[in-house]
Amino acid sequence: MTRDGRPLHTIEDGYENGSVVNVLTGKHLNWKREAGTSINQAVTDLSLARGTGVTDEQMVAAVEKQGLLGRFEKQPMVNTLQRLTKEETPLVADAACHELQLLGSPCQDAPGTGAQTRASVTVRNLTHPSLFPQFKSGDRIETFINGAPRQEVFVSTVTANKMGTRRVGVTDSGGRLALTEAKYAAPGEISTEVWSLGNSEASPAVSFSTGTSGSGGAIVTKPVGNTRDKYGMGLSAIWEAPGRVSTYSATEFTHLTALQYDIESASTLNQDGKPIKQQKTKGFASASEVSEGPAVDMNDYRLNTDHYAIAFWGSRDFDNPLNFADRACFGGRSTCQLVPVGGPPRVPHAEIHLASTTVDQSSMPWDPFAMFPDLSQSDKADVMNSVLDTVLLRTKDRDDEYMIKMIRYVSHQSSFSGEAVVRKMQELAEHETPPVRAAACVALKDLQHPYGKSVGDGAQKK
Numbered sequence: 001m002t003r004d005g006r007p008l009h010t011i012e013d014g015y016e017n018g019s020v021v022n023v024l025t026g027k028h029l030n031w032k033r034e035a036g037t038s039i040n041q042a043v044t045d046l047s048l049a050r051g052t053g054v055t056d057e058q059m060v061a062a063v064e065k066q067g068l069l070g071r072f073e074k075q076p077m078v079n080t081l082q083r084l085t086k087e088e089t090p091l092v093a094d095a096a097c098h099e100l101q102l103l104g105s106p107c108q109d110a111p112g113t114g115a116q117t118r119a120s121v122t123v124r125n126l127t128h129p130s131l132f133p134q135f136k137s138g139d140r141i142e143t144f145i146n147g148a149p150r151q152e153v154f155v156s157t158v159t160a161n162k163m164g165t166r167r168v169g170v171t172d173s174g175g176r177l178a179l180t181e182a183k184y185a186a187p188g189e190i191s192t193e194v195w196s197l198g199n200s201e202a203s204p205a206v207s208f209s210t211g212t213s214g215s216g217g218a219i220v221t222k223p224v225g226n227t228r229d230k231y232g233m234g235l236s237a238i239w240e241a242p243g244r245v246s247t248y249s250a251t252e253f254t255h256l257t258a259l260q261y262d263i264e265s266a267s268t269l270n271q272d273g274k275p276i277k278q279q280k281t282k283g284f285a286s287a288s289e290v291s292e293g294p295a296v297d298m299n300d301y302r303l304n305t306d307h308y309a310i311a312f313w314g315s316r317d318f319d320n321p322l323n324f325a326d327r328a329c330f331g332g333r334s335t336c337q338l339v340p341v342g343g344p345p346r347v348p349h350a351e352i353h354l355a356s357t358t359v360d361q362s363s364m365p366w367d368p369f370a371m372f373p374d375l376s377q378s379d380k381a382d383v384m385n386s387v388l389d390t391v392l393l394r395t396k397d398r399d400d401e402y403m404i405k406m407i408r409y410v411s412h413q414s415s416f417s418g419e420a421v422v423r424k425m426q427e428l429a430e431h432e433t434p435p436v437r438a439a440a441c442v443a444l445k446d447l448q449h450p451y452g453k454s455v456g457d458g459a460q461k462k
Helices: 039-047 056-063 066-071 074-087 090-102 255-260 377-391 400-412 419-431 434-446 457-461
Strands: 120-125 134-136 139-146 152-158 163-170 176-183 190-197 205-210 216-222 232-241 244-253 261-271 274-283 286-294 300-311 335-338 351-362
Touching: 039 074, 056 090, 074 090, 120 205, 120 216, 134 139, 139 190, 163 176, 205 244, 216 232, 216 244, 232 300, 232 351, 244 255, 244 261, 244 300, 244 351, 255 261, 261 286, 335 351, 377 400, 377 419, 400 419, 400 434, 419 434
Parallel strands: none
Antiparallel strands: 120 139, 134 216, 139 176, 152 163, 152 190, 190 205, 205 216, 232 244, 232 335, 244 286, 261 274, 261 300, 274 286, 300 351
């Protein structure tokens, strides 16, 4: 903490480096840590405890904040979410149950919350599991539906110029249905699937967004079609193919919000901190865009998207019937959900800046030997070992997410091959944290390399 006049602030207030946890559930003046709880359990309990004057919508936004689910250990978060399903209002309990389903944990909700009938959608890339949430054209994508038993399942597919609905099957006695289809990447296309069981929509919806080259794209999920998502959301996504970087950004309003406001979405793609491409789109219920350009080796890319609600002209100023204000979009860095936060009923300007979403991508060299074409085989082996040791070196500023991203990158690039890659993956599978060990095991499976007996038992189980 640091003293700023009389108030105390955390030293890193205002920095977006991920080391400070934002608490979205209001003030907790009388909150006390339960005796015997771990520090991780205490932090998750506090983060999702209802504070003074906090509405159901704000609680739901906090529950759905993906940064919380990835920041702490899984079990403390599961414990907190299961408690919410028993102690909170039906709306919040419903949101907690949905997050538990995404975490692969049972929803122990109280009778009458309605959470037990919540239909959920889970997506996996069967062809390239470690590539998810990205895909290559032709990859087999499994969509798993979990909801009420013996219900007809429908999917509505929406693209830029057409929409259609088809029946895909019926859930079994346990309320489950799995559908596997190959996804082909049409250049520059955004295709969104909204699933439903009977007359009830399932959440999240799934968007497949491809670059202009059409070689592959990103799979983006977003909550829709339920009372928790009654205002809208914003999102940003970025992915790479050899020599190219592609982006997808969108602001989406539900029907209620679209009746009151128009949309503006403005995105900027930065290369090593310098803007190289800017786009602005407007819309009625949705404003989205796909962009693609060359990726330069060893450069970092960052997509920033600003999300705006455009208020309508009143007598002397602009109407703001849903009381939106700056930072009305709560969530993680790449997605956010719209929640009214007490803005004025009338505003002097039409544009209401709801939030910004950001996403990063590091561009690694596609061919480690591109600058050294005349190397001998032994020298090439030394270069490969050196590059892998550098790219996959654990340092204090490289967290599990970074390590997993680099493992996925190395295992899917043809320029990284041979025993050096296998050796490095086996090393990570033996000595790293459980999430990184699991990623290394998947990479070895993708490389079609049998796992050696010398590797630790924990990694073999993964």
